[in-house]
Amino acid sequence: MPEGHTIHRLARLHHRRYRGQQLAVSSPQGRFVAERLDGQYFTRAEAWGKHLLHHYDSGDMVHIHLGLYGKFSDVKAPMPPPVGQVRLRIEGDDHGGDLRGPTACEMFTPEDLDALVARLGPDPLRKDADPDKAFARIHKSRRPLGAMLMDQKVIAGIGNVYRAEVLFRANVHPMRPGTAVDHRVWQKMWDDTVELMDVGVRRGKIITIRSEDDHGTPGMRGRPRSYVYRRGGEPCRICGNTILGEVMEGRNLFWCPSCQPD
Template sequence: MPEGHTLHRLARLHQKRFGGQVIEVSSPQGRFVDGAEWVSGHVLKRADAWGKHLLHRYDNGAIVHVHLGLYGKFGEQSVPMKEPVGQVRMRMVGEEYGTDLRGPTRCEIFDDTQVDALVARLGPDPLRKESDPEKAFHRIHKSAMAVGALLMEQDVIAGIGNVYRAELLFRHRVSPFRTGKYLDHEEWDEMWTDLVELMKVGVRRGRIITLDKEHDSGTGSRGPGRPRSYVYKRNGQPCLICGTTILTADMKGRNLFWCPRCQAT
């Protein structure tokens, strides 16, 4: 599933390519016909994101809410666009560019009240300046759940996924199995600051980069001798810091990766 930086990057792209323009919106697949008719022919005022949720705000007050889920993806084209291929839930056509949305978990019309309700259910987003990390710390510190599980809860932090979860915990030498209430405030402040910077890099570069320069082989792919992460998908390989074998386990239905020596506590 795309992590939060992907949605913020998409929001920036759509704002640049479609913002301030009258957009023609359709649903070749037929599952978003009413919503498409509601916004088609209106000006896209703003595209933004909160966590893993993309929001297209139109001048008639309607907001298209998109959650990509596991399989959702936007395909960008220049105008004139080719005929739709496959199950295109939503097609947007602007002055110079168009985009096809396929396979999202959600593609629906919201109003401001529904957006407010969505945001109220979510934790702070590291990529939004107004986010308060204290809200996340309060949820973590009062919990008897493992930190590794808490970081994946979108009502704790909005936008973090499996990669950032694994890498952030390693970078701060925190065991994913540590109970949330034993994570102290200073540790959390350092983790939040680091997470903000890591996700900003993800927005700029279009990919998750978590290795410090001295540990990055720069070869562009993961694998033995070609690490692009500290622990994520490196199970069975030696830790880049201590040489201990990276382990993996299931935690609440998602694969967890960690170094048992570096992250002993």
């Protein structure tokens, strides 16, 4: 599933591509009622965590959640005939895009948006995010911090990669209960998350290794450029000890037992 920086990057792309343009909107697959949007002016796109929102001049909104398999193409106009199961097609003056395989593609009301925002934690990529809102939920729970970082009700947008890497960079064990996380440590983690995810939006990829630690890994071509993510059984880039891995609440988790002590 795309992490939050991917959705914010997509929102910025759509905002740049289509803002102020009268769009041709259709649903070649027929599973989305697109007729009311066809010919409307696109006003803006935004992201809340892993949720993408398109706004039109009538006040209509489209909510999109890519889920595990969803993808939104970006092609130059005029677009060729649709191929395959296209849930939503939008076409502006110079560019267009086809949405395939999303978990959600639906019309939204202001009340729907309010309800979505109410159930999400703060999004590190939004300027109005309040990290103390997340800390309040974390600090009153004995649930492992590694699990709560993946809970969109606690923090919106963090996925498996950022979860593992931010914990490592903060030298925090993923099993540490929320009640044992003090505010200073949390603020450091939040600030680091904001910085890393902002890099992800600008660069279009996740970059978590500090330049002074990025010496390469001989014989590991094609392996993730990460501290711990997907590096179970390999030597830690910092201390050389073996990276551990296990499944936490259905998702693979990685950490260094030396750099991230209990």
